Amino acid sequence: MAGLAPGRWSHRFASLGPAFYTELRPTPLPAPYLVGSSPALARELGLDEAWAESDDALQAFTGNRLLPGMRPLASVYSGHQFGQWAGQLGDGRAILLGELPSEQGPQEIQLKGAGLTPYSRMGDGRAVLRSSIREFLCSEAMHALGIPTSRALCVTGSDAPVRREEIETAAVVTRVAPSFIRFGHFEHFSHSGRHDALKQLADFVIDQFYPGCRIADGNPYANLLEAVSARTAAMVAQWQAVGFCHGVMNTDNMSVLGLTIDYGPFQFLDAFNPAHICNHSDTSGRYAYHRQPNIAHWNLFCLGQALLPLMDDQQQALDALEPYKAVFPAALQQRMGAKLGLATVQDGDAELVDQLMQLMARDAVDFTIFWRRLSHAVAGFAEPLADQTAARLAIEPVRDLFLQREAFDAWALHWRGRLQSQPGFDPAETQARMLATNPQTVLRNHLGEIAIQHARQGDFSALRRLQTALEQPYTALPGHEDLADFPPDWAAHIEISCSS
Template identity: 50%
Template sequence: MKPLTELTFDNRYARLGDAFSTPVLPEPIAEPRLVIASPAAMALLDLDPAEADNPLFAQLFSGHKLWSTAEPRAMVYSGHQFGQYNPQLGDGRGLLLGEVVNAAGEYWDLHLKGAGQTPYSRSGDGRAVLRSSIREFLASEYLYALGIPTSRALCVTASSTPVWREKQERAAMLLRLAPSHVRFGHFEYFFYTRQHEQLKTLLDHVVHCHFPECLADAEPYAAFFRTVVERNAELIARWQAYGFCHGVMNSDNMSILGITFDFGPYAFLDDFDAQHICNHSDDSGRYSYSNQVPIAQWNLAALGQALTPLVAVEQLREALGRFLPLYQAHYLDLLRRRLGFSTAEEQDQALVERLLQLMQGSAVDYPRFFRQLGELAAEPALRLLREEFVDLAGFDQWSADYCARCHREGADQPARRARMHAVNPLYVLRNYLAQQVIEAAEQGDYAPVRELHAVLSQPFTAQPGHERYAERPPQWGKHLEISCSS
């Protein structure tokens, strides 16, 4: 473990120069105080969890103080927002403080959200608020616990600094970690501004630092794009399999690493609804749950367009054509596991599709269904779940086919239960749970958010005394409106 003040920085992105980012110092917030820290994320930097109790911790990770070798910079990029190209975005409220190298030789960007105004803030104040910071912290660490690729959250710092959104709130800062914060929009910026030399510099940097395996390919740039497509196919399959709705899949919110990135009005499905829209600002439903697959492919096509000066169009098309088949294969494999199958049969896809059709409109709680299905042997579990469905005849036929499939699988109930509980979470990050801990935190009580985080850090394991976190959400908790405002 390292002392808090002795992190090792090697700021590779900063060395690319001013065409790629602008030096900016963070604007401190008043009276910084630690809301929550993630021991698992701290370990990525070789930090002892006890360091969170060090008064210097909140000061360093809120920009009040800086390591001498940190080089805070605001990154420039552009992107497609709700399908429309925005020529210049950039870190309007975030700063890349620098890149830390841990004892294993891994690089981790320290990125501070809510750090104040930058040249890319446009009309914004450069601040984040407590509610959005807590929501991103919880989502980052929960997705990690589920095994879904994601950026990580180190800590949230609160303050007494006032900011205005729909109402007056308090500023907060989130320190997030990722091997890279390069987005699809970085490449779009240099492509659409015709800075093709810088485009190549960026691509060389990304490949050498984050995709070194592609250097062995005869066409490293084409191999890079193919890998990005493959990673995103798996990522979106995991989102869909676990009912995660991102809410704002703009191309500037898509990580080049294929990780979940830039959380806004996200949600996990409660009652299954393929058309669910978690962002109340999304009037057209562009980023609905069912649209996440085609939108991911659309964003990959936008990235491919930006790479056309460096990669042959046919190679880009061939790689992009891999997305949907790879997605379908990953998704079906995940649903097989969630249903308790360790083998594959030809009719499994139809079995999954029929189940989702039966769930649609039946107000079936999506995550609880899979967990409850594994509690008992298939037949008694299905008898208990039957009453939640509207089409009883259809469910009875599906149940018969599912039981026959389980019989062919051949596992005994203890083995089946263990297998299903290992992939079907008992605890889910519900919007109403997040809202409750946010309201407590806004009153200065951080114990609820810390307890919720601790429970969600072990989502598959029953934790005595925390039964309420596994309950079905109340009716009022299913329809909370979340917007992009932060």
């Protein structure tokens, strides 16, 4: 058990007491096998790489065997789902084993798909191979992109049947995060009138993750709401900048630490469509790409309502939410400016971005390929603005993405002038910064689907190859060029829903 000695486990969440969870054992799965793993995360957790791929690890991370020091439990929470109060929810298929130390502090280790819990409602407590591979890959991909996220240590599979729209096979994802506490945890105790437990939870979160909220002036719980709002705003700005659609932003899927959690019907945009709906179950388009910033604010308002019993009055909560309206647009503008190679923010930059987004939407331009090609085009901007020859050649691959090319030409000339107006503008340095901001490879739906289809046949080579590219998203890896190409026509017909 190298790296998993009993004394390494801690259980901060369990210290809250039984009102917050139910202790239970995972339900075993027959004949488990390793689907994929993250050696980098194993190292961060101090796990011996050989042990992490051993049968002991396989059995432990499938839920078949408890190791000394583990204390498994499922937590209770409530929440709003698709805008409606859903009442009590909870970890219906996720079981927390405890915490392990890491370079970034204690990390909770949670098994998703580990069997029935008291909060499974009508579910079976299981996850399927399809969705587990998607969560594993996207967790590690988002981390490599620099976006706050839960991580995934490994995926294990079993031939045990699981019924969804059709019969599939079972899998378990070992998820890792400093905490899986959600907005819904606070809603649960607030809506049930258990304000002592609500205060206990809020104090726990402040003491463990936001100690500055108690030191700062004012009500510490209002300070907590403001801090969570700022982290959430920054996270959603990163989503929008990279073209990520979460798909199911219910309050029980929102992290109090501003992490991306609960990967289900997510998608990275192919053709740019601001109104794109990635979740086939989202018939009203509530969680469309362009609505994500407002939905995040709505969810924060729900968190504010839940924390009201701990504040002086309603205005205090409203004041704590107000900074979101400034933090999000500022964070998004900074990130979009960086994608354009702008070293500073100037008047007119917002209009430059808005005009570009309109052009991209009008011609359904591939989001990731556009930004990558734009990064390369900067190399041709060494000559003065009046000299168009080199610039025209450099921008041609970007121009080819548009149908209405004269409109793009006008925008590109404006953008080039803005770049060259920057003091000390250096095309090579600007290109390097843009290439480190605009990824080469993201987890497109069709790439995940190919890895899943191979894995269903027992072949995990496509998964490992894709994982390698996703762990280095800003690098053009030789032999992986196809992973950064346009999606095939059949990709537009992939349907991802809440079923997993």
